[in-house]
Amino acid sequence: ETGVTQTPRHLVMGMTNKKSLKCEQHLGHNAMYWYKQSAKKPLELMFVYSLEERVENNSVPSRFSPECPNSSHLFLHLHTLQPEDSALYLCASSRGTGVHTDTQYFGPGTRLTVL
Amino acid sequence: EDQVTQSPEALRLQEGESSSLNCSYTVSGLRGLFWYRQDPGKGPEFLFTLYSAGEEKEKERLKATLTKKESFLHITAPKPEDSATYLCAVVDTGTASKLTFGTGTRLQVTL
Numbered sequence: 001e002t003g004v005t006q007t008p009r010h011l012v013m014g015m016t017n018k019k020s021l022k023c024e025q026h027l028g029h030n031a032m033y034w035y036k037q038s039a040k041k042p043l044e045l046m047f048v049y050s051l052e053e054r055v056e057n058n059s060v061p062s063r064f065s066p067e068c069p070n071s072s073h074l075f076l077h078l079h080t081l082q083p084e085d086s087a088l089y090l091c092a093s094s095r096g097t098g099v100h101t102d103t104q105y106f107g108p109g110t111r112l113t114v115l
Numbered sequence: 116e117d118q119v120t121q122s123p124e125a126l127r128l129q130e131g132e133s134s135s136l137n138c139s140y141t142v143s144g145l146r147g148l149f150w151y152r153q154d155p156g157k158g159p160e161f162l163f164t165l166y167s168a169g170e171e172k173e174k175e176r177l178k179a180t181l182t183k184k185e186s187f188l189h190i191t192a193p194k195p196e197d198s199a200t201y202l203c204a205v206v207d208t209g210t211a212s213k214l215t216f217g218t219g220t221r222l223q224v225t226l
């Protein structure tokens with residue numbers, strides 16, 4: 001595998017379910033990001049990790065819970081989501097520890113549908 | 116607050132018909148401007164980074180330019196495979212260096 005991979009690619013869940021999204025980067029990068037992309041809206045930054053420490057949390061509801069066990073893996077744990085949370089969830093990584101100053105490379109995304 | 120506005124929202128070109136996409140931005144200080152290409156159902160693919168006014172970068176049929184207020188992505192003699200959504204994003208030196216995206220220009224190139 002090369003670049004940034006995400007699993008699953010598609011996920012349908014009910015509002016009472018608990019699920020997790022997984023991201024893995026094979027680039028040797030030090031920073032990882034979660035973004036939400038909804039139709040007709042710009043990408044919204046959700047969380048940023050640098051060297052496995054969370055450095056930004058952009059007012060994301062607590063029903064989204066990130067986890068970064070090491071610099072190559074990032075998870076987004078989901079529970080009691082709302083239909084408006086349906087979107088494409090994108091993971092990205094960048095080389096440096098000074099987040100946002102380096103080019104970010106994106107995974108293919110997980111298309112989430114909340115029923 | 117940082118703002119990024121892309122125009123047009125959608126653009127339809129015939130193969131070989133050159134055009135430009137616009138990205139206007141408002142920041143307190145520009146650390147970098149990024150162009151990405153996004154195909155349907157996929158993540159954004161990095162194209163260019165521009166750092167200062169007057170800078171230009173080229174890749175195949177694409178050329179990105181930067182002024183103090185806007186960036187252009189020029190597409191010369193496009194082909195159907197250039198069809199995609201093109202995203203512009205900026206990093207501001209004045210805030211927490213947050214990457215702010217525009218809503219994109221959806222380009223369709225027909226035969």
